[in-house]
Amino acid sequence: MNVGIIGLGLIGGSLGLDLRQLGHRVLGVSRRPHICEAAIARKVVDEASLDLTLMATADVIFVCTPIAVIEATVEQLSPHLSEQTIVTDVGSVKETVVRAAARHWPNFVGGHPMAGKADAGLEAAEAGLFAQCAYVLTPLETTPPTSLATVAQIAQSLQAHVYQCSPKAHDRAVAWISHLPVMVSSSLIQACLSEPDATILELAKNLASSGFRDTSRVGGGNPELGIMMAQYNREAVLGALQRYRHILDQMIEQIDKQNWAQLSQWLQQTQRTRPEFMQSPPVPDKAEP
Numbered sequence: 001m002n003v004g005i006i007g008l009g010l011i012g013g014s015l016g017l018d019l020r021q022l023g024h025r026v027l028g029v030s031r032r033p034h035i036c037e038a039a040i041a042r043k044v045v046d047e048a049s050l051d052l053t054l055m056a057t058a059d060v061i062f063v064c065t066p067i068a069v070i071e072a073t074v075e076q077l078s079p080h081l082s083e084q085t086i087v088t089d090v091g092s093v094k095e096t097v098v099r100a101a102a103r104h105w106p107n108f109v110g111g112h113p114m115a116g117k118a119d120a121g122l123e124a125a126e127a128g129l130f131a132q133c134a135y136v137l138t139p140l141e142t143t144p145p146t147s148l149a150t151v152a153q154i155a156q157s158l159q160a161h162v163y164q165c166s167p168k169a170h171d172r173a174v175a176w177i178s179h180l181p182v183m184v185s186s187s188l189i190q191a192c193l194s195e196p197d198a199t200i201l202e203l204a205k206n207l208a209s210s211g212f213r214d215t216s217r218v219g220g221g222n223p224e225l226g227i228m229m230a231q232y233n234r235e236a237v238l239g240a241l242q243r244y245r246h247i248l249d250q251m252i253e254q255i256d257k258q259n260w261a262q263l264s265q266w267l268q269q270t271q272r273t274r275p276e277f278m279q280s281p282p283v284p285d286k287a288e289p
Helices: 010-021 033-041 052-057 067-080 095-104 145-157 167-193 198-207 210-216 223-232 234-256 260-277
Strands: 002-006 025-029 047-049 060-063 086-089 111-113 134-137 161-164
Touching: 002 010, 002 052, 010 025, 025 052, 033 047, 047 052, 052 067, 060 067, 060 145, 067 086, 067 095, 067 223, 086 095, 086 145, 095 167, 111 145, 134 145, 145 161, 167 198, 167 210, 167 223, 167 234, 223 234, 234 260
Parallel strands: 002 025, 002 060, 025 047, 060 086, 134 161
Antiparallel strands: 111 134
16 A cells, blocks of 8 residues: 655554554655755655655554644645545544544545654654554544544554544543643643742752653643644643642642541542553543533
8 A cells, every 4th residue: 555644753653653563554745844854864765855745655654743834735735636545644632633634635634643652843853652552533424434444454553552532532532631631731830930039949859850740741731732722622732621620629629627637538539540540551542412
């Protein structure tokens, strides 16, 4: 199969490494000539170009650009494709993206591999990045079933665990477990920076260890990605933040009133339930809203 990848960063590059190992011919498009050259040198792609016309021979195309340019990319891509070409994406927001992209290309399948790491760019790409990770597909009522099945098969060949749900259900779910953590983690760092005593702040920086490292990691990530989460999943992110603020207010009240028994119950509950969010496969192949 000829597979196209538009955007040769961490996700696009990792896809290319895996898909070539699986025997597919991989065609890559990037905005930067040196990225095209590096992708060929690293054997991420078989061929690379700055020109979207390279995608004309692809059977399936993965759009791995930032969320803000997925729609424009699909629109620019569409004149070069045959009706049978399947286009999919890897964006972390689906409702607005999928509906917009499908207007330009009906044979579009929304997708979101729940994989990544702190480093970005082609140099961070690695084989096996998607193994044992969730890969969410978000079809519309108009999505061709055969195209959905093809993208699901590719995701499964990456050893990912495929879920299927509506775009809206996806966005509500990832608001809790992906987008809210970025906002909360960033707020944690901002709260620390608000310490008025420079000596105390410097001491805190020197004493920061694994606990702070774990809870601040996603807040120290790519700012562009955080902005895209907030902008394109605004409703769900706001809802999650408001609910989180309510929970924080309750915790403040318990500590203020020295209600240690209630606080203990909370902490025991979170200790018990956290593993439910960290479950290892096997997982179901479909999650309904």
